[in-house]
Amino acid sequence: MASTPIETGLETRSITAPETILEMRSITKEFPGVKALSDVSLNVRAGEIHAICGENGAGKSTLMKVLSGVYPYGTYDGEIVFEGEEIRFKDIKQSEQAGIVIIHQELALIPELSITENLFLGNEPGKFGVIDWTSAQLRAQDLLARVGLSDDPDTQIKSIGVGKQQLVEIAKALHKDVKLLILDEPTAALNENDSQHLLDLIVGLKAKGISSIIISHKLNEIEQIADEITIIRDGKTIETLNVKGDGVNEDRIIRGMVGRSLESRFPDRTPKIGETFFEVRDWTVQHPLDSSRLVCKGSNFHVKRGEIVGFAGLMGAGRTELAMSIFGRSYGTWLGGEIIKDGRPIEVKNVQQAIEHGIGYVSEDRKALGLNLLDTVKRSTVAADLQKISKGGVVDSLEEYNVAEKYRKLLRTKVPTVEENVGKLSGGNQQKVVLSKWMFTDPDILILDEPTRGIDVGAKFEIYGIIQQLAAEGKGIILISSELPELLGLSDRIYTIFEGAITADLPADQADPETLMRSMTSARKGATVS
Amino acid sequence: MNNLKLLFGKGNSIGQYGMIIALVVIVAFFWFTTGGLILEPTNVINLFLQYSYILILALGMVMVIIAGHIDLSVGSVAAFVGIIVAQSMSVWHWPAWAAIILGLAVGALVGAWQGFWVAFVRVPAFIVTLAGQLIFRGANQIIGQSTSVPTPDSYNTIGAGYIPDFGPNTNYSNGTLLIGLVTIAALIIIEARGRARRRKMQAEVPPLWVSIVRTGILVAVTLVATYLFGAGPVGTSIPIVAIILGVLTIIYGFITKNTIFGRQVYAVGGNASAAVLSGVSARKVNFFVMANMSVLAAVAGMVFVGYSNASGPADGTGWELDAIAAVFVGGAAVAGGIGTISGSIIGGLVMALLSNGLQLMGIESNKVQIIRGLVLLVAVAFDVYSKSQGRPSLIGGMMRQFQRKDTEQNTVAAQQPQSIQDQPEKVNTQ
Numbered sequence: 033m034a035s036t037p038i039e040t041g042l043e044t045r046s047i048t049a050p051e052t053i054l055e056m057r058s059i060t061k062e063f064p065g066v067k068a069l070s071d072v073s074l075n076v077r078a079g080e081i082h083a084i085c086g087e088n089g090a091g092k093s094t095l096m097k098v099l100s101g102v103y104p105y106g107t108y109d110g111e112i113v114f115e116g117e118e119i120r121f122k123d124i125k126q127s128e129q130a131g132i133v134i135i136h137q138e139l140a141l142i143p144e145l146s147i148t149e150n151l152f153l154g155n156e157p158g159k160f161g162v163i164d165w166t167s168a169q170l171r172a173q174d175l176l177a178r179v180g181l182s183d184d185p186d187t188q189i190k191s192i193g194v195g196k197q198q199l200v201e202i203a204k205a206l207h208k209d210v211k212l213l214i215l216d217e218p219t220a221a222l223n224e225n226d227s228q229h230l231l232d233l234i235v236g237l238k239a240k241g242i243s244s245i246i247i248s249h250k251l252n253e254i255e256q257i258a259d260e261i262t263i264i265r266d267g268k269t270i271e272t273l274n275v276k277g278d279g280v281n282e283d284r285i286i287r288g289m290v291g292r293s294l295e296s297r298f299p300d301r302t303p304k305i306g307e308t309f310f311e312v313r314d315w316t317v318q319h320p321l322d323s324s325r326l327v328c329k330g331s332n333f334h335v336k337r338g339e340i341v342g343f344a345g346l347m348g349a350g351r352t353e354l355a356m357s358i359f360g361r362s363y364g365t366w367l368g369g370e371i372i373k374d375g376r377p378i379e380v381k382n383v384q385q386a387i388e389h390g391i392g393y394v395s396e397d398r399k400a401l402g403l404n405l406l407d408t409v410k411r412s413t414v415a416a417d418l419q420k421i422s423k424g425g426v427v428d429s430l431e432e433y434n435v436a437e438k439y440r441k442l443l444r445t446k447v448p449t450v451e452e453n454v455g456k457l458s459g460g461n462q463q464k465v466v467l468s469k470w471m472f473t474d475p476d477i478l479i480l481d482e483p484t485r486g487i488d489v490g491a492k493f494e495i496y497g498i499i500q501q502l503a504a505e506g507k508g509i510i511l512i513s514s515e516l517p518e519l520l521g522l523s524d525r526i527y528t529i530f531e532g533a534i535t536a537d538l539p540a541d542q543a544d545p546e547t548l549m550r551s552m553t554s555a556r557k558g559a560t561v562s
Numbered sequence: 563m564n565n566l567k568l569l570f571g572k573g574n575s576i577g578q579y580g581m582i583i584a585l586v587v588i589v590a591f592f593w594f595t596t597g598g599l600i601l602e603p604t605n606v607i608n609l610f611l612q613y614s615y616i617l618i619l620a621l622g623m624v625m626v627i628i629a630g631h632i633d634l635s636v637g638s639v640a641a642f643v644g645i646i647v648a649q650s651m652s653v654w655h656w657p658a659w660a661a662i663i664l665g666l667a668v669g670a671l672v673g674a675w676q677g678f679w680v681a682f683v684r685v686p687a688f689i690v691t692l693a694g695q696l697i698f699r700g701a702n703q704i705i706g707q708s709t710s711v712p713t714p715d716s717y718n719t720i721g722a723g724y725i726p727d728f729g730p731n732t733n734y735s736n737g738t739l740l741i742g743l744v745t746i747a748a749l750i751i752i753e754a755r756g757r758a759r760r761r762k763m764q765a766e767v768p769p770l771w772v773s774i775v776r777t778g779i780l781v782a783v784t785l786v787a788t789y790l791f792g793a794g795p796v797g798t799s800i801p802i803v804a805i806i807l808g809v810l811t812i813i814y815g816f817i818t819k820n821t822i823f824g825r826q827v828y829a830v831g832g833n834a835s836a837a838v839l840s841g842v843s844a845r846k847v848n849f850f851v852m853a854n855m856s857v858l859a860a861v862a863g864m865v866f867v868g869y870s871n872a873s874g875p876a877d878g879t880g881w882e883l884d885a886i887a888a889v890f891v892g893g894a895a896v897a898g899g900i901g902t903i904s905g906s907i908i909g910g911l912v913m914a915l916l917s918n919g920l921q922l923m924g925i926e927s928n929k930v931q932i933i934r935g936l937v938l939l940v941a942v943a944f945d946v947y948s949k950s951q952g953r954p955s956l957i958g959g960m961m962r963q964f965q966r967k968d969t970e971q972n973t974v975a976a977q978q979p980q981s982i983q984d985q986p987e988k989v990n991t992q
Contacts, residue, residue, distance in 0.1 A: 384841045400833070415837075
């Protein structure tokens with residue numbers, strides 16, 4: 033696939049004076065309680081590749097959703113000018129008609145349908161609702177040739193790889209007569225060969241006059257193909273860099289991405305760190321569906337008593353996969369490695385065993401994996417260790433109430449009564465219920481996966497306090513977070529993960545955002561791995 | 563209003579008892595249209611003799627539905643067990659008690675079979691039990707050679723019998739009176755012990771009048787039931803099948819509400835991933851829920867055979883739909899995670915009373931079907947609508963509350979009236 037020449041088939045437009053194709057002015061987008069974008073501006077010139085960089089949660093995807101009409105006109109402030117006209121999209125259909133096509137990280141293809149059927153889904157050629165399959169076939173071959181794909185158009189989507197699926201998405205965009213192509217993390221799931229081919233294709237499209245906006249965490253790729261880079265941080269535009277003119281390199285981008293100083297957002301703490309009591313050795317896990325991919329590549333790490341150990345990594349690096357596979361092999365296929373606790377290897381083949389061995393896991397997605405939203409606060413609090421309040425399989429409801437009340441008071445969960453459904457609580461309070469649930473199991477090692485995601489600042493501070501309190505009690509804490517300030521502010525030691533491998537092990541006083549980001553974005557070691 | 567909250571638990575207006583009110587309205591309506599016939603002791607006794615099997619099925623079906631599954635095979639399983647039990651007595655001349663044990667064992671085997679496919683092979687329960695419906699219907703007809711097999715009187719008691727009369731002539735069934743008195747005593751003792759326990763554990767104890775009124779209502783209901791069952795024609799009393807139903811209801815109410823297994827059923831149905839990550843074995847839960855359903859189908863089948871004095875090739879046709887309707891009218895959610903035993907019993911009673919009342923009015927059975935269908939549709943549509951308005955499920959909510967009425971749980975909630983007033987939107991869901 034990589035060697036197929038790219039023939040986009042569009043006549044080359046003259047790009048003598050690069051005019052602005054897209055201008056987003058002072059875009060502000062608020063969600064209840066959160067200002068996701070604040071006065072963001074973006075200028076994309078015709079025929080350029082424009083990269084948007086920022087940390088997880090900086091607002092990149094929100095900005096693209098505003099642009100493509102996912103958030104319709106009226107739900108945001110500011111104006112968007114495309115090809116010299118102000119646009120007010122009501123939905124994605126309208127933005128696609130204007131020539132703006134977004135390709136999401138999760139591909140929007142239907143696995144059971146053929147390439148042709150997917151290409152024309154929603155835009156079927158034909159009359160009166162009857163599809164003209166002959167012209168569809170011919171058109172499909174033409175489109176596939178333009179993205180350099182030589183597969184039979186009748187092939188089912190599920191039987192081609194992710195790399196080719198990505199190309200089908202682009203072919204679909206070409207069919208819609210795209211003028212501005214938006215790619216959200218296009219290479220996140222691709223191997224190196226497929227990535228390079230995709231990048232070449234984007235450059236090829238540029239030569240044919242199609243502008244692209246690319247969001248990517250892989251800074252080397254951005255450096256390679258982008259003409260301009262806009263950096264967004266905390267929902268604000270920080271700067272726009274011209275790659276050729278400003279002498280941009282990865283370090284320069286990273287500085288822009290993490291440039292803030294660490295405010296005193298963390299409660300004071302004097303760590304009391306004991307001996308190493310939890311160790312994971314040569315932990316190797318295979319992707320559940322794709323047996324050629326390893327999500328954990330022989331990882332080694334350890335945790336000491338009373339220590340908060342941070343895990344840094346970009347989205348898809350394999351942090352959650354590592355955590356869940358340790359927690360009773362809840363993710364992927366275990367290939368090898370052992371867990372050692374208090375000097376002895378322990379058997380943790382399922383969640384029950386993990387809980388029995390004193391391991392707790394607060395998942396990153398509390399609604400899908402952490403809570404039964406139909407249940408009450410009371411029942412959720414005791415859900416992971418019902419045995420503790422039961423005799424002969426019968427739950428002691430008074431004891432249950434007392435436990436739930438105890439944790440409600442301890443964590444100051446804001447809820448009228450513990451009989452309230454957890455589905456009605458705010459994110460911060462839901463997270464406190466999840467924390468209660470795992471604190472009630474009295475774990476020795478508690479894995480916290482994005483414990484403050486989607487939580488307001490006040491509740492964050494409280495949760496930081498709880499985390500520090502748990503460490504002070506001598507528990508080992510594994511903290512996974514996409515927010516570098518949070519990791520730096522809480523952790524005693526930080527591991528970085530890149531593509532399933534641990535790339536660095538840094539004591540907190542030697543870590544800074546730039547060092548971390550460097551180890552998070554490449555396999556070269558930022559520090560010696562102990 | 564405050565007092566009502568204290569009485570029935572958190573965050574309720576009286577309107578949340580709509581399902582019970584609906585039941586009362588239905589009874590009142592038929593009482594007028596049938597000239598009081600519907601509340602004649604004879605009719606009430608017949609109602610239970612005739613429809614208990616659906617309520618027994620609903621007990622298992624609600625757990626299946628809470629766990630997020632469905633069971634379409636219960637009618638065929640009931641018929642399959644029924645024919646085996648009948649054969650064991652008429653052909654092999656087994657005593658009734660041995661036949662009953664055999665029936666339960668066959669039910670458990672069938673349940674293990676279906677549970678295996680659902681829990682371990684992960685075939686959707688819809689498919690497994692659709693297959694089961696065909697398989698066990700066919701098996702029934704092979705074993706019975708598509709004919710009816712009669713059962714002896716000694717056995718038929720479980721479906722058509724009453725508790726025996728004894729003692730002095732009081733114009734009432736003495737056995738029924740005794741059961742009524744024991745129930746009343748139990749209600750009072752449970753309430754008193756609940757209070758004592760709270761005092762001992764230094765939890766807040768609700769005001770005395772709350773306990774008195776609450777227990778009083780339950781005692782009154784028991785008295786009325788005792789009268790209705792006890793005042794029938796000479797020789798009748800509370801039917802054995804109603805006692806079986808009552809005992810099963812208490813057992814399953816307790817299992818779903820107070821045991822670890824019950825919690826796990828709700829957890830798996832509410833969010834299976836979260837349940838598994840909390841250490842619940844979803845497989846085990848799915849297996850036992852499906853297996854249990856078939857055991858209850860066996861009980862329902864045996865009871866029905868007793869009621870009709872024979873096991874026939876068409877027994878149990880359409881029962882699965884009656885049971886499923888009762889559960890959904892009783893406030894369970896199609897997607898799982900929500901439902902109660904008490905709600906399903908009331909849902910089943912609503913459906914049974916409709917059939918019974920309409921028949922008493924002389925409406926032909928075709929039309930009765932249509933009306934029952936519409937009631938099911940409207941009851942669930944009402945629930946869906948109230949959920950889409952962002953309110954809690956009315957039927958589900960009111961059933962939870964109803965269930966809480968006779969436990970100590972509601973007193974826990976009753977301690978928090980002030981904080982409920984701080985949340986006005988949660989008080990008046992009507």
